[in-house]
Amino acid sequence: MDFRFANALKKMMDRLASWMNSLIVSLPNIIIAILVFLIVLFLSKYLSRIVLKLLKNSSLQASMKHLISKLVSVLVVFFGMFLILGILDLSKTLNTILAGAGVAGLAIGLALQGAISNTYSGIILSYIDQIKFGDWIQSNDYEGEVVDINLRTVTIKQRDNNLVYLPNKLVLENPIRNFSTTPKTRIIVDCGIAYSSDLEFVKKLVKQTVSQAFKEFNSEEEVIFIYKEFGESSINFETRFWVESKSALQVAIAKSKAIIAIKAAFDKNNINIPFPIRTLDFPKSYFEKNNEA
Structure with missing residues (x-):
């Protein structure tokens, strides 16, 4: 041993x-x-x-x-x-x-096929012109400014300053709405007026108001005004005009500005934007029974 x-x-x-x-x-x-x-x-x-x-x-x-x-x-x-x-x-x-x-x-x-797919998608996204740093995009139900594109994710900063990391594969395979690819965006504002209103006067007033509020992009002839339908309590119309915009936030601000201007013009000219009204029709027998009681 x-x-x-x-x-x-x-x-x-x-x-x-x-x-x-x-x-x-x-x-x-x-x-x-x-x-x-x-x-x-x-x-x-x-x-x-x-x-x-x-x-x-x-x-x-x-x-x-x-x-x-x-x-x-x-x-x-x-x-x-x-x-x-x-x-x-x-x-x-x-x-x-x-x-x-x-x-x-x-x-x-x-x-690692998922990671490899994201890497390949990241290379493609880095090469194409449809999305780049600084663009304001909407993809996969998220919206914000592109602050980074790497081999794994696309990082966007939302309007509330939060960061969202989207896998490259999802961005490449799903539709992308890029607000920064065109210098102008069409704004659409919906509203309604009372049935007693002068429709021709309202049309002219709205077009003048919008063209003055955004005169750098619109003349009165370029503002589109369309009556859409007879609503339950109002005649509804739609106004379309152009603004300079590279983000959804600028679109929202322009729409807010237009709503304020149109409301002020309506108040000045005694044009009513009616609240929803519902008429209730009771049969005569209903009141007769209540009176007997």
Whole structure:
């Protein structure tokens, strides 16, 4: 028993001595590999900044510029890792890694297909012109200003200053309403007037009021006024006009301004906007029974 223990201890010490000798022999290569690794990290950051500066005056979107700079940084790091494996004389390990990369890539692709889909969608969104930094968009029932587009999400800032992170895949696959692609937006205001009103006078008054309130974009002829229907308690109409707008908030402000101006004009000219009225018709027998009681 003592002989076996001593033999096992001797083999372990021999193995440790062999490892120590290998470590001492490889120590210069390890030091060089560490220095190369630090240099590669520095170069990846430095080249990423240089690429970003070179692309600054290009016509690419800001998100695409950041994406290209990050890809350059990643490629430099990968090149450095292969160089380090060569310095450490781990070429066999490198071959093993490359041989298993196919199987591992398939497994990782199946496990991360959602993330990969978002990454691919992020690249597409960074390249197209329909959405870019600073645009006011509406997508997936959320609305706000685009403040970031990365490889995972599109970040929008809502009018209440809250941030919403939308997965790139959902943004790319669903309709996007971009308020910033056109300099002008048509505003539609609905209202109703009493049946006793002079319809021609009301039409002329509303068109004059709106054209004066937004005279930089509308003349009286350009304001569209349409009577829509005979409502339960009013004759309803619709007014359409143009305003400068690059966000839904500007649209809401312009609509509020138009409502205030139209209401003031109606009050000045004694034009009534009626409340909903419901007429109740009771049969005569109802009152006769109540009188008898």
